[in-house]
Amino acid sequence: GENVEQHPSTLSVQEGDSAVIKCTYSDSASNYFPWYKQELGKGPQLIIDIRSNVGEKKDQRIAVTLNKTAKHFSLHITETQPEDSAVYFCALASGTYKYIFGTGTRLKVLA
Amino acid sequence: DSGVTQTPKHLITATGQRVTLRCSPRSGDLSVYWYQQSLDQGLQFLIQYYNGEERAKGNILERFSAQQFPDLHSELNLSSLELGDSALYFCASSGETGLGVTQYFGPGTRLTVL
Numbered sequence: 107g108e109n110v111e112q113h114p115s116t117l118s119v120q121e122g123d124s125a126v127i128k129c130t131y132s133d134s135a136s137n138y139f140p141w142y143k144q145e146l147g148k149g150p151q152l153i154i155d156i157r158s159n160v161g162e163k164k165d166q167r168i169a170v171t172l173n174k175t176a177k178h179f180s181l182h183i184t185e186t187q188p189e190d191s192a193v194y195f196c197a198l199a200s201g202t203y204k205y206i207f208g209t210g211t212r213l214k215v216l217a
Numbered sequence: 218d219s220g221v222t223q224t225p226k227h228l229i230t231a232t233g234q235r236v237t238l239r240c241s242p243r244s245g246d247l248s249v250y251w252y253q254q255s256l257d258q259g260l261q262f263l264i265q266y267y268n269g270e271e272r273a274k275g276n277i278l279e280r281f282s283a284q285q286f287p288d289l290h291s292e293l294n295l296s297s298l299e300l301g302d303s304a305l306y307f308c309a310s311s312g313e314t315g316l317g318v319t320q321y322f323g324p325g326t327r328l329t330v331l
Contacts, residue, residue: 140319149219149307149322150260195260204273205250205320207260 112208129196138199221323235296242310249291255304
């Protein structure tokens with residue numbers, strides 16, 4: 107079945123540096139790719155999403171890029187801050203109505 | 218705050234028991250999704266309802282069932298509980314259904330089966 111591979115599983119960066127998380131998938135029919143941030147004790151929160159007819163989307167310090175040919179999409183966080191520390195999940199809408207989630211990346215921003 | 222509410226926040230029970238988790242979607246949202254998050258399995262889609270009708274099924278066990286009521290709140294029933302059912306259970310909602318709709322997650326219910 108469809109799956110999403112997410113790398114890395116953990117990522118430590120110095121405050122102010124950039125962080126990049128990458129997800130690869132196999133189902134070429136997927137057309138919606140959201141990214142979620144999950145803080146300790148809370149539910150996943152949508153931070154940015156991209157649809158298959160767009161190659162890149164930016165929202166302040168966060169950007170997502172999509173390469174449909176290579177079947178991968180990435181989350182870019184610039185000028186990282188300690189409050190960016192959390193677990194980040196990529197996801198995609200595949201098949202009928204269900205979402206497939208990546209395994210998560212634990213980002214730690216060191217002050 | 219996503220606007221999705223879930224109760225209870227924590228639930229501790231014993232193997233073999235049955236529990237019910239409750240979810241209220243954001244105001245106006247017709248679609249409700251249930252997910253299970255465990256340490257070894259990540260976030261797994263269980264089931265989706267849209268306006269009271271089951272719309273999609275994921276990796277939901279036969280011991281688990283769900284329904285969505287006329288007021289659009291949803292309940293997830295877990296029976297014959299096993300130790301491995303211990304996990305965080307999330308509900309999400311969206312206004313529409315189909316590919317590419319944004320889902321908003323609730324704070325989750327932490328289930329511990331002893």
